[in-house]
Amino acid sequence: MSAAAPDLLLTHGYFLEEDPKEKLIMKPYAPLGILYISAWLRRAGMAVEIFDSTFRKTSELEARLRQGPPSVVGFYANLMTRSNVVRLMGVAKEAGWRVVAGGPEPASYEDEYLAGGADVIVTGEGETTMEELVPVLGRHGADPERLARIAGISFRGADSKVVRTPERTKIADIDLIPWPDRESVDIRKYVDTWRQAHGTGSISIITARGCPYKCNWCSHGVYGFSHRRRSVRSVVDEVEFLMGEYRPDMLWIADDVFTIKPAWLFDYAAEMKRRGLRIPFECITRADRMNEEVARTLAELGCFRVWIGSESGSQRILDAMQRGVTVGEVREAIALARRYGIETGMFLMWGYEGEEVEDIEATVEHVKASNPDIFFTTISYPIKGTGYFERVAARVRSDVSWENGSDRDFQIQGRHSRRYYDFASRYLRREVELSRLLRDSRRGRKIFEIGRAFVSSKVARIGLAVTDYEVEA
16 A cells, blocks of 8 residues: 655755765755745644655655655755755656746746746745645645645746746744754754764754845845844744754854844843853854954854955955945954854855956955965856846856756856956955964964965066966957
């Protein structure tokens, strides 16, 4: 006798073991998005199955889809998992499943995801939409007349044209959402994987949804520009549970901006202290959301690292990005964190529209002056649905087919070549290395290292000049 079909099978298309780059990083976290949806639907009485692909193989998910019995399958998709999700949607469709795609990307590529096998795309927050959608798909399939009554989705109408229903109202009080359905996945394997790779087991948690800031390269595809915060009590209850149940060594607070409301942070710290709870964690902040009291409170809570999106050391470029912060604020935030013993990580972006070599030079000087503990560089890529994409759309192209690539593969005609930005990154790294060596009080014993860094910096700067003429065709 075959097993009964679930009302909904949820999965996400991230296969750690099949991704060489992710295996090198080895910092997986459980897929909180689908775990929240699962918890919401289970509470509503639905039978939900989760296929957590993180530690599985693509062939295993394909086998599960072909095994059936088919019902409704929901795929969480982002630009990193697009190719896997599109391929698996095709498998699901052939096996008779009704296919739903959601997450930050599908709403920006409705035609492509619908052509790739999706019956419905969920646009925005998923809990209440899926609660209404799953029973309709289960009983009536992708009936356009019935789907048209459901807010927050896209689908093909009777004439095969894409229909987008009105935006769904977001859940105002997110304390009404149950904690993520972590019991349906192997959280201990995540913790153990972290511990084996890094000596520290980590678990993720969110305290809020959304970001109200309007950086024009950042996607707001799921939550828009909303910001809704959980109550202090709800968050501390969950932290206390995670500490007791899974014994992590640290937390990753996965909010877009954890320090966005200092008053909430201070109340959270007071409640953690009242319960005698303290656990190391890292989080993301904005430079303008850091001050002396915030930094001190983060340190008291156990924050060991804050990540700051600096993006550029050129104020002209920051203003073009609509970042809403100054170079000076970034430097002050890093200095504040250092003063309280908190490490800092900095994100930087090359190649934003209008960037010149003077802006690259300014970024190099900015990082040298700030001296963050860690910094990462990337070449800016326009995500569809953002203001940045709209600005450069007429010049965007890709040598990779849509279903096998991502927005990271976009090239912008007339922009400098990737080789140029490779030299920019080398120049930055060598200049920072040289600056740190010269600051070191023991530099008298490091003449060779100083000389090597100096020469490497000059070679990279020459490379930058030599490749200045190279642009993307």
